[in-house]
Amino acid sequence: MDDLEAKIGELWAERESVSATDAKAVATIHAAINALDAGEVRVAEINPSDGSVVVNQWLKQAILLLFRISAMETIELGPFEYADKIPLKRDYQSVGVRAVPGASARWGSFLAPGVVMMPSYVNIGAHVGTDTMVDTWATVGSCAQIGERVHLSGGVGIGGVLEPPQASPVMIGDDTMIGSRCIVADGARVGAGVVLGAGAILTSSIPVIDAETGEEISRGVVPDWCVAVAATRARTFAGGDFGLPCVLVVKRLTEGARHEKSQLEAILRDHNVAT
Numbered sequence: 001m002d003d004l005e006a007k008i009g010e011l012w013a014e015r016e017s018v019s020a021t022d023a024k025a026v027a028t029i030h031a032a033i034n035a036l037d038a039g040e041v042r043v044a045e046i047n048p049s050d051g052s053v054v055v056n057q058w059l060k061q062a063i064l065l066l067f068r069i070s071a072m073e074t075i076e077l078g079p080f081e082y083a084d085k086i087p088l089k090r091d092y093q094s095v096g097v098r099a100v101p102g103a104s105a106r107w108g109s110f111l112a113p114g115v116v117m118m119p120s121y122v123n124i125g126a127h128v129g130t131d132t133m134v135d136t137w138a139t140v141g142s143c144a145q146i147g148e149r150v151h152l153s154g155g156v157g158i159g160g161v162l163e164p165p166q167a168s169p170v171m172i173g174d175d176t177m178i179g180s181r182c183i184v185a186d187g188a189r190v191g192a193g194v195v196l197g198a199g200a201i202l203t204s205s206i207p208v209i210d211a212e213t214g215e216e217i218s219r220g221v222v223p224d225w226c227v228a229v230a231a232t233r234a235r236t237f238a239g240g241d242f243g244l245p246c247v248l249v250v251k252r253l254t255e256g257a258r259h260e261k262s263q264l265e266a267i268l269r270d271h272n273v274a275t
Contacts, residue, residue: 135156195228
């Protein structure tokens, strides 16, 4: 991989002259995308020593180079026809993925064994972990990193990012449930074991507040093992008082405990929030 990374770096430095007629360049770019597709590498990872996000910029560069050398073409799958530069994934059953009609994922995204895709979409560079459910009309944007045993509920929008290459993608931890119609974008992070109530909006600039203390925990990062819901906090402007969106941590959960749906529903019901 070090050799492949170096070659992508060289191509990126000369990207203005890279073309589809350069067979060696095409093979190098395709090798990087195939590695992403197989889950051998990933665009971003958590540094276990300090919890920071490490972005593998060269893989984003490979994706951008792929778009540069790829031409629009007609793609036919059964009764469906598409016009795109990037082919869709195939052979789901051979890798232990269930994809129901209406689901699609681009080549260069990784779906681990046990993933279930309802009619939904996973973009290039994304990584979806083992036994995760991508529910109806949920979207996983380019380079987003989704953990294991995650439930992305109906209509969830996980934002993507390709440029600039150093920008951090959305990171969702293991054993997390993202409620219906939530939007998580702009490099926001949701920790492990989190329940994010329906309709929440989380970006890198959205305050995350502790309901017990009223203190701001972070901007755009929901901590591990908690229940968090959409809320607003008052702000005064020249034109009057307005409620600006925030995410409110209303309950801390026992680390490592499995989510008991009835208990979670009771917690959320107390705050007039559905999953």
